[in-house]
Amino acid sequence: MVDLDEIRKRAQAAAEKATGSLQKSMEESNQQLERMRENLNVSAEPDDAAQDGTAQSAADAQRQVELLGQMFSPEMIQQLSVTEEMIRQTVDRKVAEAAALGVDGFMSQMFGEDMGIISAALETLAMEDEEDASEEQELDLALEQELYTLLDQKLAQIEALPEAEPVTYPKNTPQWKHFGILLSGIISSLNNHELDGMDVEQHTPVMEQQIVSLVRRSWGINGRSELLDTIRYLSREGYELRYQIYCDADTVEQVPDESVDEEDRESACRGWRFAQHYKARYVPGFMTGWDVGRAAMLARWGCYLGWITEGEAEGILWELSQRAEESLHSWREFASSYLFGGLMWKLLCGDSAAESYLGYLTDAAIDLLTGKPEDNEGQWKECPWPGARKIGFQG
Incomplete structure (x- = not known):
């Protein structure tokens, strides 16, 4: 039998895991952003010989800072939060739909015409497990x-x-x-x-x-x-x-x-x-x-x-x-x-x-x-036995 509570728990765990990974990624990127800013701020003024070579590097680094800043700006963070909430709502809605369909309907929607076969196979396995355990x-x-x-x-x-x-x-x-x-x-x-x-x-x-x-x-x-x-x-x-x-x-x-x-x-x-x-x-x-x-x-x-x-x-x-x-x-x-x-x-x-x-x-x-x-019963009733009735037992 499909355990809808278990499905809900697993879906919630997956969403929490995804959120955690996102937050971790954001924290690491923010740390990287800070390090890059510090490097730019503490860099000494180059001498005349190195000035041309370092100017482009400084420009590239500044561009990365700007891009990261845009990626993790307050507006972007807010959008990510909205996306996270949408994911959570979608999970809740799908679990609710599965509960409303019932186990058979939920499995049928997942597996289509093969569900009857899969269901029978699962029931057979369950019976075998019960027999083995008894x-x-x-x-x-x-x-x-x-x-x-x-x-x-x-x-x-x-x-x-x-x-x-x-x-x-x-x-x-x-x-x-x-x-x-x-x-x-x-x-x-x-x-x-x-x-x-x-x-x-x-x-x-x-x-x-x-x-x-x-x-x-x-x-x-x-x-x-x-x-x-x-x-x-x-x-x-x-x-x-x-x-x-x-x-x-x-x-x-x-x-x-x-x-x-x-x-x-x-x-x-x-x-x-x-x-x-x-x-x-x-x-x-x-x-x-x-x-x-x-x-x-x-x-x-x-x-x-x-x-x-x-x-x-x-x-x-x-x-x-x-x-x-x-x-x-x-x-x-x-x-x-x-x-x-x-x-x-x-x-x-x-x-x-x-x-x-x-x-x-x-x-x-x-x-x-x-x-x-x-x-889908009564097949013998609809098809009489062939031949005349005889005595089939002895004694």
């Missing part, structure tokens, strides 16, 4: 059980949301492209991205750099090759395969290729306990929404950054759409899958902030399914 709760067995209970509550909350019946999409229609874009809906909502086209944001240097940083920091992806490799992994294996491996293992020691690293082993134990807790209720295919939703977001980010063409992004989204339609059967089930995978991810990472994360995901799903278009 005391982390130890992720122990008791907290894991609490998170299972919370997940069940969130899944029930999503399942109770209203949703239109699925409809049949003809092949090769714009509906499929729009549906593919909406598969990135949860992440897009969390990042305030657009959902009415392939581009996630307007193309500005600041936003493009922000998306590059996001993809690199969160995913370790630095270009086209790594982007396609990650999308391929999410499309063919992803957390669906990992969840299945954990479900099939009777003990965590049976999980293949288990690292001897203590931190990795603890992560595997948390993932295995999660799978054992839920495997009787949710089949591995239920993890599809988590993999597909993130792959769809990566495809849109990659297209926005120019790492893949729009045609390539559309092809990727088409394949992801077919997989989602085959494994899941409504936007509610898709959202539940995303929460399901999101908690497993947080557990594997050992992140004790999973509770707030589940809350963010749930709020995004609610907005997509029940929000109003004028609020």
Whole structure:
């Protein structure tokens, strides 16, 4: 948040500093003027041989005295004082205007159309600082059980949301492209991205750099090759395969290729306990929404950054759409899958902030399914799920 009091203090300090520098300069110049006058007054009369050589020097010195005298005459000093007062009044007026505009208006006036981007970036940094500064709760067995209970509550909350019946999409229609874009809906909502086209944001240097940083920091992806490799992994294996491996293992020691690293082993134990807790209720295919939703977001980010063409992004989204339609059967089930995978991810990472994360995901799903278009919400509500409703759970 912009601190207007701090702006006022800094502006006042700058004005005082400028005034001090001006006064110091005036004092030094006055001292120089006095020295020059004294030199002229105490100079002895030159002899005949030096008279011609010193006459011009004396004239030049006298001229400098006159110029300095004019520069720092009472009239000039008064004018400088008036200028100083004008500077102070201007500072006060600008600070008052900033206060009247409010923080958003003030920043918008300073940075123009890029202010929304800068504001979002500052808010993100503030959130990260708060998270870093907060005391982390130890992720122990008791907290894991609490998170299972919370997940069940969130899944029930999503399942109770209203949703239109699925409809049949003809092949090769714009509906499929729009549906593919909406598969990135949860992440897009969390990042305030657009959902009415392939581009996630307007193309500005600041936003493009922000998306590059996001993809690199969160995913370790630095270009086209790594982007396609990650999308391929999410499309063919992803957390669906990992969840299945954990479900099939009777003990965590049976999980293949288990690292001897203590931190990795603890992560595997948390993932295995999660799978054992839920495997009787949710089949591995239920993890599809988590993999597909993130792959769809990566495809849109990659297209926005120019790492893949729009045609390539559309092809990727088409394949992801077919997989989602085959494994899941409504936007509610898709959202539940995303929460399901999101908690497993947080557990594997050992992140004790999973509770707030589940809350963010749930709020995004609610907005997509029940929000109003004028609020840039309700996109899922306006686009029914493709295909006939089937039973997606076992047990």
